[in-house]
Amino acid sequence: MRQYRYITFADRKQIAAWYQANERVADIAERLGMSTKTIYNELKRGEPTDETGAVILDRNQRRAYNPVLAQQRLQENFKRRGRVAAEAAGQ
Template sequence: MRYKYITYHDRQQISTRYLNDERVADIAAALGLTLATVYRELKRGETGALDHNQRMEYDPDIAQRRVQENLKRRGKTSK
């Protein structure tokens, strides 16, 4: 698979599918992502609470905020 950045829209889709109790493997296949990428994304957006499926709750807004903070902290790269 080819590497791609996850967009906010992708994060919303992950959230919706995850709440609908879809398997992580199915979410990854539907979005064209690797299984590891989806698991990292779910970890990035954890709220610390359990959802109605008794899995760690995922919030796409938290995940997006963390990505943006990491990009700011990284700063500009020299060419």
């Protein structure tokens, strides 16, 4: 049975490093013990956009990922749902 957990900020920084190093999403998911769907959702959460709303690409011509932006969006979601981010993220 799989143990579910929230992605921590440390995980997000690690995802960013591996993604920037052109690692496959499946490999990142395996390293973190999560599903590929979870990692794809996380990458979507951390996508920066320009002023027109277009997604910014990284040096590998993939959608960029910003772990700080992902963390901010997560905390905003928790706040909107009435949860404390640190409590929910298990910190």
